[in-house]
Amino acid sequence: MNDILEAVSSGIKDSKHAVVFTGAGISAECGIPTYRGKDGLWKKYDPNLYASIGYFLQDPSYYWNFFREVRYPMLQKAKPGKGHLALAEMETFGRIKTVITQNIDGLHQEAGSSSVIELHGTTRVIYCMSCSQKYSMDDVFVMLKDTCPPLCPECQGKLRPAVIFFGETLNPQILRVAFEEAEQCDFLLVVGSSLVVYPAAEIPMRAKKNNATLVIINKEQTALDSEADGVIHEEAGRILPQIVRNLKES
Ligand code: APR
Numbered sequence: 001m002n003d004i005l006e007a008v009s010s011g012i013k014d015s016k017h018a019v020v021f022t023g024a025g026i027s028a029e030c031g032i033p034t035y036r037g038k039d040g041l042w043k044k045y046d047p048n049l050y051a052s053i054g055y056f057l058q059d060p061s062y063y064w065n066f067f068r069e070v071r072y073p074m075l076q077k078a079k080p081g082k083g084h085l086a087l088a089e090m091e092t093f094g095r096i097k098t099v100i101t102q103n104i105d106g107l108h109q110e111a112g113s114s115s116v117i118e119l120h121g122t123t124r125v126i127y128c129m130s131c132s133q134k135y136s137m138d139d140v141f142v143m144l145k146d147t148c149p150p151l152c153p154e155c156q157g158k159l160r161p162a163v164i165f166f167g168e169t170l171n172p173q174i175l176r177v178a179f180e181e182a183e184q185c186d187f188l189l190v191v192g193s194s195l196v197v198y199p200a201a202e203i204p205m206r207a208k209k210n211n212a213t214l215v216i217i218n219k220e221q222t223a224l225d226s227e228a229d230g231v232i233h234e235e236a237g238r239i240l241p242q243i244v245r246n247l248k249e250s
Pocket of ligand 1: 023026036040191192193195196219220221222234237
């Protein structure tokens with residue numbers, strides 16, 4: 001294990017433009033469950049009902065009950081984990097340029113990362129579908145005490161989270177910037193993703209196609225392990241701080 005850790009650390013140290021791509025696994029130690037695997041969120045909550053645009057427009061109460069009872073309480077309590085903090089530190093001492101994340105929990109920014117691309121949006125911002133007025137998730141949690149689904153206090157329009165639901169396309173500008181990062185980088189580190197959801201999972205392959213070194217840190221096997229130059233099947237919160245220590249020592 002130490003050999004590959006040393007190799008990954010020196011790969012990041014010697015890189016000119018290292019980029020990190022994260023998924024739900026980096027937030028698992030923060031009390032935010034991953035989506036797949038044996039205790040995955042989608043095992044308990046059918047994403048067709050709770051996370052697809054079709055059902056949200058038909059009956060938003062499914063999503064808002066899930067938000068009130070599940071999403072909001074876990075986000076309220078969640079603090080950045082050791083993995084988020086390690087990535088923020090790597091950015092501070094100039095070793096990584098950007099974090100491209102599939103996560104909607106805002107924990108990278110809370111940890112101090114300043115260059116974060118949120119491919120799937122953020123659940124911390126909610127906006128009115130009629131007048132675009134923005135609200136925080138705390139505001140909406142209070143509204144939900146009286147009415148579900150919540151309505152815009154300004155115009156009584158329907159509210160929605162600033163996330164990408166299943167069945168929606170990603171914001172083309174955001175995706176373009178993420179692809180540009182993937183194509184410019186010479187080192188791409190994947191942390192905590194099963195790499196099964198597209199177009200996000202195209203990011204590592206675009207980096208690889210541009211001769212970047214691809215390293216995957218994930219607790220279990222991923223769909224792209226065979227394409228990687230290095231794979232560490234370990235927890236992000238254990239490995240990333242060790243990489244920071246190695247970078248500091250060197
Ligand atoms: N450290 C590293 N990896 C971990 C940890 C950990 N502590 N805990 C879990 N993992 C790994 C799991 O083994 C799993 O392979 O994190 C991965 C998370 O995979 P998914 O649950 O599929 O999450 P993700 O890849 O982020 O999903 C992508 O799918 O449902 C949509 O929009 C949602 O953004 C999400 C997208």
